[in-house]
Amino acid sequence: MTSRKPDPTPIQTFLAPVATLALKQPEIEALVFWGDAQGWDEAPTEALESEEIAFYAEGLLEEGFHMVWTVVALQDTPALPDHIRLHFWQDGAPPPGLPGGWLPLARAEWAGR
Structure with a gap:
């Protein structure tokens, strides 16, 4: 009798690239940004260590937030992921683009409830 591993949930599938990167590069961090109807915080509200990223998100x-994750690199080192940006919001517009000097390596958006 073989036990079958359960299929990943849609949320787990959405977060899989971030979780995989966190396993491959345990030194990578995620910066958390929050937005609302008044706009977006320019500075991150917190930094997460690699093992916290998928669990936090x-x-x-599951609570119904919208989210965009972006793996970013410095323009000077475009092949090397520097950190992950996690943007969360319930009301308002999606997050703004990246600040100057940064390049997106991968990005995905989740539409919450």
Whole structure:
């Protein structure tokens, strides 16, 4: 008798690239940004260590938040992921583009409830 591993949830599938990167590069961090109807915080509200990223994001997505994750690199080192940006919001517009000097390597958006 073989036990079959359960299929990943849609949230787990959405977060899989970030979780995989966190396993491959345990030194990578995620910066968390919040937005609302008044706009977006320019500075991150917190930094997450690699092992916290998927767990933190999964809980908020289950609560119905919108999210965009972006793996970014410095323009000077475009092949090397520098950090992950996690943008969360319930009301208002999606997050603004990246600040100057940064390049997106991968990006995905989750539409919350």
